[in-house]
Amino acid sequence: MLFSLKVKGYKALMSALKILGKIIPIPKPTLFTGPGSSLELCAAIAQMGPQKILLVTDTVLVKIGLLDNIKKTLDQKGIEYIIYDGIKPDPTYEQVEEGCRLLHENNCEAILAVGGGSPIDAAKVISAIAKNKKSIKKLAGWFKIRTACLPLYVIPTTAGTGSEVTFAAVVSDPVTHKKTPLIDPKIVPIMAALDGTLMTGIPSTITAETGMDALTHAIEAYISVNASTETDRYALAATRLIMENLPKVVANGQDLEARQNMAMASCYAGMAFTKASLGYVHAISHNFGAYYHTPHGRGNAIALPYILDYSKDAVIDRLAQLATASGLQKNNLTNQQLAQKLIDHIRSLLQKFNIPEQLEELKKEDISAIAKAALKEAHLNYPVPKYMDQAACEKLLYKMIA
Ligand SMILES: NC(=O)c1ccc[n+]([C@@H]2O[C@H](COP(=O)([O-])OP(=O)(O)OC[C@H]3O[C@@H](n4cnc5c(N)ncnc54)[C@H](O)[C@@H]3O)[C@@H](O)[C@H]2O)c1
Numbered sequence: 354m355l356f357s358l359k360v361k362g363y364k365a366l367m368s369a370l371k372i373l374g375k376i377i378p379i380p381k382p383t384l385f386t387g388p389g390s391s392l393e394l395c396a397a398i399a400q401m402g403p404q405k406i407l408l409v410t411d412t413v414l415v416k417i418g419l420l421d422n423i424k425k426t427l428d429q430k431g432i433e434y435i436i437y438d439g440i441k442p443d444p445t446y447e448q449v450e451e452g453c454r455l456l457h458e459n460n461c462e463a464i465l466a467v468g469g470g471s472p473i474d475a476a477k478v479i480s481a482i483a484k485n486k487k488s489i490k491k492l493a494g495w496f497k498i499r500t501a502c503l504p505l506y507v508i509p510t511t512a513g514t515g516s517e518v519t520f521a522a523v524v525s526d527p528v529t530h531k532k533t534p535l536i537d538p539k540i541v542p543i544m545a546a547l548d549g550t551l552m553t554g555i556p557s558t559i560t561a562e563t564g565m566d567a568l569t570h571a572i573e574a575y576i577s578v579n580a581s582t583e584t585d586r587y588a589l590a591a592t593r594l595i596m597e598n599l600p601k602v603v604a605n606g607q608d609l610e611a612r613q614n615m616a617m618a619s620c621y622a623g624m625a626f627t628k629a630s631l632g633y634v635h636a637i638s639h640n641f642g643a644y645y646h647t648p649h650g651r652g653n654a655i656a657l658p659y660i661l662d663y664s665k666d667a668v669i670d671r672l673a674q675l676a677t678a679s680g681l682q683k684n685n686l687t688n689q690q691l692a693q694k695l696i697d698h699i700r701s702l703l704q705k706f707n708i709p710e711q712l713e714e715l716k717k718e719d720i721s722a723i724a725k726a727a728l729k730e731a732h733l734n735y736p737v738p739k740y741m742d743q744a745a746c747e748k749l750l751y752k753m754i755a
Pocket residue numbers: 411413414419441442443444468469470471472474510511512513514515516519520521522523551552553554555556559563566649650
């Protein structure tokens with residue numbers, strides 16, 4: 354009884370967010386796409402006029418030489434850059450603060466992020482702090498950013514988070530284990546390049562896990578109560594591309610055409626979820642990340658089939674449409690059969706990609722706290738199609754113990 358009353362409140366909050374989403378326009382970055390587009394973006398930055406920029410990235414990418422051509426182009430265009438490669442997966446407050454210090458000390462006029470979701474999210478927060486002069490805690494939450502951020506350009510190197518087009522950034526508080534989201538249209542980058550050539554060297558595990566993140570964005574956006582005709586178009590296009598190209602890039606990372614398709618798919622999925630939002634899979638995965646440093650995509654991949662099993666009866670038709678977009682409609686299957694086929698297909702993909710069905714690190718004694726934190730995140734932010742209470746969430750999490 355008490356829970357059904359609470360659900361009424363959550364639904365009202367999600368309706369309010371939907372209305373707010375219609376009133377507040379979400380900007381779209383200018384996109385450069387195709388092999389070599391990262392260098393076109395560098396040329397475009399030169400035309401925008403900054404003399405000096407902060408290049409936010411991570412050490413792995415510097416070490417493997419992924420930035421070499423980008424640096425060469427910036428040199429040719431006469432743009433001075435300060436490299437900050439201190440971002441690690443699931444960036445922390447300290448890493449962001451160090452970036453702010455470098456930006457300030459060197460009087461950088463813009464930021465270029467090159468990397469996966471971690472450097473991009475960190476760069477988004479640095480660009481917000483640079484102009485708003487407030488701490489991360491003060492900027493965290495919905496619509497807390499008052500002043501336009503420092504110009505931000507991004508080159509994603511995973512496909513992936515879709516962070517290049519979303520109005521969210523996630524940073525971690527290392528003391529409380531909490532992942533802090535900043536959600537505001539002002540943090541959307543002004544330009545982004547989707548360049549598959551930067552992705553051909555991604556190891557297959559990271560390829561599979563980041564690809565499952567993109568698939569989760571598309572599916573959670575499609576079954577969201579706040580989905581619209583526009584977000585549906587992006588979510589279905591992303592699903593189609595991911596189902597066709599993810600197995601190809603996991604099997605052969607050098608397949609440039611499939612890599613480029615995955616870069617596009619990840620971006621489309623980002624377009625879908627930035628408006629339609631996410632669901633329980635992300636709420637659980639964020640907490641796996643906070644407790645055990647589980648890579649974001651792996652956490653999503655593990656939780657996804659369990660949440661779809663749970664939500665299925667509320668979204669049979671939507672799952673059937675996703676199954677059809679995935680090429681699974683054969684012999685006139687009913688929507689019920691198609692929905693199940695999609696979930697089975699996701700499980701078979703996990704097997705193919707060597708992603709376990711359970712989370713090795715998940716401990717019984719953490720389940721109650723993880724469920725509580727995940728439900729709080731989901732119920733205050735995500736328009737899920739079927740609500741669950743603490744007991745139901747704990748029951749699902751128990752199934753995820755290895
Ligand atoms: N802002 C959003 O909308 C949004 C959405 C989903 C996830 N996220 C956040 O994004 C982060 C995860 O990002 P991610 O999954 O892209 O991974 P990541 O940025 O954390 O990178 C994971 C690993 O992949 C390596 N890597 C990246 N690109 C590579 C390449 N081209 N070749 C070889 N190695 C490469 C990195 O060096 C790193 O070791 C999490 O913090 C998550 O919370 C943000």
